[in-house]
Amino acid sequence: MNNVLVYCEMEDGAVADVSLELLTKGRSLANELNCGLEALVIGSELNGVENEVFSYGADIVHVADDKRLDPYSTLPHAKIAEDLFRGQKPVIGLFGATSAGRDLAPRVASVLKCGLTADCTALEIGDHVDNKTGKEYKNLLYQIRPAFGGNILATIINPETRPQLATVREGVMKKEKVTGNHKGEVKKIDAGKLLSDHDLIVKLIERHVEPRKVNITNSSIIVSGGYGVGSKENFKLLFDLAEVLGGEVAGSRAAVDSGFVEHERQVGQTGVTVRPKLYIACGISGQIQHRAGMDQSAMIISINDDPNAPINRIADYSIIGDLNDVIPKMIKYYKKNSK
Amino acid sequence: MTKFNIIVLAKQVPDTRNVGKDAMKADGTVNRSALPAIFNPEDLNALEQALRLKDKYPGSSVTLLTMGPGRAAEVIREALYRGVDKGSLLTDRKFAGSDTLATSYVLSMAIKKLEPYDIVIAGRQAIDGDTAQVGPQVAEKLNVPQVTYAEEIISLEQESVKIKxxxxxxxxxxxxxxPAVITVHSSAPPCRPRNAKLLMKYKHSRSVSELQDLSEDYLQLHRDRPYLKIEEWGASSISADEEKLGLSGSPTKVKKIESVVFKAKESKQLSSSDEDIDSLVKELIDKHTIG
Known part of the structure; x- marks a missing residue:
């Protein structure tokens, strides 16, 4: 009761990465609030799903297993989620900001008459004093998100209503198994009893899902490399940094032409245009053709051994040095400083 | 041939896509006057889907609803120029400060006023908030199914709709x-341009408040051509429960706003020393750029 609850989405027979990331975040929020972490998995043929969920820190997993629940459809998933939220009364509910999560969470928030914040980039616990009434609120969920086309960062709270719901995009939170052999309790939901004909009135006629492709345009953090990276092997460093930061790897045309990185990752006039929150340009001189594809990034960091490289003129920070030295240090200090 | 009663939901938004340097004031707040107010892009995709249905099923009607301040009447005029039959502006001080839950309540009450309706079509999300919440929440308040991210309304029949x-x-x-609520994705076809005849017909269309500042000639024109009047609906005209409106009807509150538009680029030069990199990473984490 009054725990943190994560709606877990299934993808290709396993719990989706975004849900595992939310379980990781949910676990740390639950620890801070001194409460438990619950997961809700809705789908079909879910045998064994609990083990994966437990290894990311859930104390209870609610499983609704019914062939009518896969693939995702709004009304039956909303019915089950609503029933569980009413029964368990969690303080916080987290959903992936995916096609399904962004369809489901608002419907659930509306029926529960509670607040929902979409696409949060950070979730923290904090207190609040209402300026007008002077009333104090303890342990609220700070839901931090960009708004206004990414030009402002807003902290949203729900002082009075529960649960406090939020969606988070894939790759924003870190995914980390809990240490030790964490086990929890499985609670089965009787979907057959809950669902009525009314919940099944929208019929799926056809569905075509494409395999995952690299899509750097959606990434809020991009680690990009140029000719100065030197080799395909050296690019591995960039992949390491991107993985730690939850970002994607990109390359300049020179890097792609040299075969260091595949074409679908090319940024610039002949590649894709990106405007991430953070663009780290490694060994990129910064020709106009490349800058055209990335100069709208909210923040640019360049790593280059040439202090006069044109990229430094549009960079917020220019690190003058060898990327083989700088990138491992960035990874090291990120791990040290992030919670 | 079956006729349908179609409702389109649209929002006037500041154009956040091309934010220039003057978009933020020195104190870090948004300079709204530097951003043009536009018809929310995906609502235009939604409008096109509605107009295609009207083309396909002659005799159907399209009504546009928009909630906002008085100047949002412009959205209704733009829709009239493209072929909607009528529009209502949901405007009231009591609506101010509404989050998505309170907004969807207002829209659902306005839709109920237009009953019976067959289909409600809206854009997936508005570019000022990017929440994509209002469509599904309107559907829930109306207790009807929702179909989100529509790329094409393939066919409409007496009692069902087929959607890609x-x-x-x-x-x-x-x-x-x-009935159902459909939200339309940006991958759907773009909206048709203004129609020259409709532009001539509706260019003098004005909301009740806009008319107050206009000359007697204008008032006479409106008396002769009642279709020029854009209706304004406040809380009482949609029988709204005031507790569910504006700030009191909104569970979410904004605690803090920070500007993330940076001042003219001032490049800071760092070395590859441990101290420099450690402090840079700390700063990025503090600013929520990473972590």
Missing amino acids: RRLERGVETVVSPL
């Missing part, structure tokens, strides 16, 4: 009974 949806990694086709 655009998902993150694919497409699906579903059939929903009517």
Whole structure:
């Protein structure tokens, strides 16, 4: 009761990465609030799903297993989620900001008459004093998100209503198994009893899902490399940094032409245009053709051994040095400083 | 041939896509006057889907609803120029400060006033908030199914609608009974341009408040051509419960706003020393750029 609850989405027979990331975040929020972490998995043929969920820190997993629940459809998933939220009364509910999560969470928030914040980039616990009434609120969920086309960062709270719901995009939170052999309790939901004909009135006629492709345009953090990276092997460093930061790897045309990185990752006039929150340009001189594809990034960091490289003129920070030295240090200090 | 009663939801938004340097004031707040107010892009995709249905099923009607301040009447005029039959502006001080829950309540009460309706079509999300919450929440308040991310409304029948949806990694086709709420994705066809005849017909259309500042000639024109009047609906005209409106009807509150538009680029030069990199990483984490 009054725990943190994560709606877990299934993808290709396993719990989706975004849900595992939310379980990781949910676990740390639950620890801070001194409460438990619950997961809700809705789908079909879910045998064994609990083990994966437990290894990311859930104390209870609610499983609704019914062939009518896969693939995702709004009304039956909303019915089950609503029933569980009413029964368990969690303080916080987290959903992936995916096609399904962004369809489901608002419907659930509306029926529960509670607040929902979409696409949060950070979730923290904090207190609040209402300026007008002077009333104090303890342990609220700070839901931090960009708004206004990414030009402002807003902290949203729900002082009075529960649960406090939020969606988070894939790759924003870190995914980390809990240490030790964490086990929890499985609670089965009787979907057959809950669902009525009314919940099944929208019929799926056809569905075509494409395999995952690299899509750097959606990434809020991009680690990009140029000719100065030197080799395909050296690019591995960039992949390491991107993985730690939850970002994607990109390359300049020179890097792609040299075969260091595949074409679908090319940024610039002949590649894709990106405007991430953070663009780290490694060994990129910064020709106009490349800058055209990335100069709208909210923040640019360049790593280059040439202090006069044109990229430094549009960079917020220019690190003058060898990327083989700088990138491992960035990874090291990120791990040290992030919670 | 069956006729349908179609409702389109649209929002006037500041154009956040091309934010220039003057978009933020020195104190870090948004300089709204530097951003033009536009018809929310995906609502235009939604409008096109509605107009295509009207073309396909002659005799159907399209009504546009928009909630906002008085100047949002412009959205209704733009829709009239493209072929909607009528529009209402939902405007009231009591609506101010509404989050998505309170907004969807207002829209659902306005839709109920237009009953019976067959289909409600809106854009997936508005570019000022990017929440994509209002469509599904309106559907829930009306207790009807929702079909989100529509790329094409394939067919409409007396009691059902067939829709192609655009998902993150694919497409699906579903059939929903009517009435239903549909949200339209940006991958749907763009909206048709203004029609010259309709532009001539509706260019003097004005909301009740806009008319107050206009000359007697204008008032006479409106008396002769009642279709020029854009209706304004406040809380009482949609029988709204005041507790569910504005700030009191909004569970979410904004605690803090920070500007993330940076001042003219001032490049800071760092060395590859441990101290420099450690402090840079700390700063990025503090600013929520990473972590």
